Amino acid sequence: MEKRGSAELLGTDQSNSKNASSDSLNSDSKSSSLNSKMGQESESWEKASHSKSFSSSSTSTDNNIVSALEAKKDNQVKNLSGGDTGPPLLNGERVQGIAHEVTYLCPYSGPARGILSVTNYKLHFRSIDRETPYVVEVPLGVVSRIEKVGGASSRGENSYGIEVFCKDMRNLRFAHKQENHSRRDVFEKLQQYSFPLSHKLPLFAFEYSETFSENGWNVYEPIAELKRMGVNNDMWKISKINDTYSLCDSYPAVWAVPAAATDEDLQASASFRSRGRLPVLSWIHPESQATITRCAQPLVGVGGKRSREDERYVQLIMDANAQSHKLFIMDARPMPNAIANKAKGGGYESEDAYQNAELVFLDIHNIHVMRESLRKLKELCFPTIDEARWLSGIESTMWLKHIKCVLAGAVRIVDKVENHKTSVLVHCSDGWDRTAQLTALAMLMLDPYYRTVLIEKEWLSFGHKFQQRIGHGDEHHSDADRSPVFLQFIDCVWQIMRQFPNAFEFNEHFLITILDHLYSCRFGTFLFSSERERVQEQVKQRTVSLWSHTNSQLPLYLNPLYRSGTNYQLVLMPVASMRYIKPWKSLYCRWNPSMRQQDPVYQRTRELLVLKEQLEKQLEEGRREQASRANRAITSPAPPRIHSPVHI
Secondary structure (H helix, E strand, O other): OOOOOOOOOOOEOOOOOOOOEEOOOOOOOOEOOOOOOHHHHHHHHHHHHOOOOOOOOOHHHHHHHHHHHHOOOOOOEEOOOOOOOOOOEEOOOOEEEEEEEEEEEEOOOEEEEEEEEEEOOEEEEEEOOOOOOEEEEEEHHHEEEEEEEOOOOOOOOOOOEEEEEEOOOOEEEEEOOHHHOOHHHHHHHHHHHHOHHHHOOOOHHHOOOOOOOOOHHHOOOHHHHHHHOOOOOOOEEEEOOOOOOOOOOOOOOOEEEEOOOOHHHHHHHHHOEHHHOOOEEEEEOOOOOOEEEEOOOEOOOOOOOOOHHHHHHHHHHHHOOOOOOOEEEEEOOOHHHHHHHHHHOOOOOOOOOOOOEEEEEOOOOOHHHHHHHHHHHHHHHOOOOOHHHHHHHHHHHOHHHHHHHHHHHHHHHHHHHHHOOOEEEEEOOOOOOHHHHHHHHHHHHHOOHHHHOOOOHHHHHOOOOHHHHHOOOOOOOOOOOOOOHHHHHHHHHHHHHHHOOOOOOEOHHHHHHHHHHHHHOOOOOOOOOOHHHHHHOOHHHHOOOHHHHHHHHHHHHEOOOOOOOHHHOOOOOOOOOOOOOOOOHHHHOOOOHHHOOOOOHHHHHHHHHHHHHHHHHHHHHHHHHHHHHHHHHHHOOOOOOOOOOOOO
């Protein structure tokens, strides 16, 4: 498989501390990337597995396989704490405070007494009252808010302490002894380093100083990706009109537009679109030339304002597809919401103004509805699950219905492009939330390339508001801009993987890892909300790319069921029905021990991949031996037709 350098992936593994149980995303997590080259597994795989022969009857061999993989430790983690009870530290990580005689109130296994450490990257707790130490680690970027529990007059054991609310579906409570006076210092340190921007401190990504052999910032190159899709051609061209981000500050510096469009056309269209986000190319069909383009809503307003220039520009997009003289405009919003946006100066395209265009509303709700839905889902899944109301509870959250709506919208786009050979223009209100979900999912279904590399251009380059939606380093947890937009996208990818288990080269564990490091603030990849902001903050020069870190651990994230043959390279058309949409329990319920599989899927996956590698080598050796025998048979003289008798 050839190297792919036009899209990015990320991943880490959750590794348990030696001789310790873990209830966390461990900070010395092993990591992998599926972005530059899924086909690079051979070299790194041999190093991980040591190519030992496989014995199907030996249990110890299975253990050796896993041990061989786990022996490939993350060299970034240095135990600089100087003692057995201190946390392992990354390069650039420093202990900011330690509290003794703290009790972690685990909702599953009961209280555990131990030592709590706070660094500039994570919260680390290690029990001292159990034969097998119990370890909890939480990157502080995962923390949503921190509250004090109890006061000076509190009575009763474990009634005085701190509760930590996390973005990954869990809450942690730690009890302190009042006489130790440790709570205030721990609370202040947690506040400081969980929300560094609110305290005029840098995010940990700017202090993390590990170096890698490969610079992950160079993996994605927009011009190379456009050329892979066939741009420049007679109908589409690469434009650098935004190279200083002056036309649209949330768009990348480079994009593709119709070849017939002038700079004046682009400027006029940008002035009529919300946030200046004019229609630009996301994907082009290699055969029909039908396209997926993305933009923001038109600034129609209550007066029904029109822009002849924008109408002409949209017509150029339609004309670039010789297979069809029609354009579908997929508005992600429910129709009432789109109408309501007219009062704010926005709105939607009139079919009278945009001739030969058909407007379709996809009924995907806004960020506020999604945030409330996730809140209900968290209440259902953590800390305990009521078996009697699990199904009714899932239904009441509306989460699966929202996932279904996003998937159904993407399927409609795929159907128009693939089956009807018609170009599609996608937008929501500002074009950086629901629009990114739809275009990215549609491209994942249409193009097998995106099933071995998970695209980053539709999210990072085209300005999804990661800073506002996630709230990196910001203590304002109730901010109305917070929303699980990217989480929904990853959930949709998982739903598609369930229906097409042979079509994706990455596995479920890889998707969970993406979400873990979406919050962690260890890498610069998901920081800030646009390419322009990352350039201004010199993110590439001052932080480590997640892709630099993850490329070294590829085997952890390979899907053993993946098949690269022609039959598995077709367009995917998942069934967007509630009968097929399932709750992602291994993500949303993973902190509950009763919901975990006894045999972790990712561990079994690693074993299967080692076995697959070894069997493929045996098959290749058998083929070579067979070919060698055939060659010898051709060159050797024919045996005599009459054999001499054997004399005994």
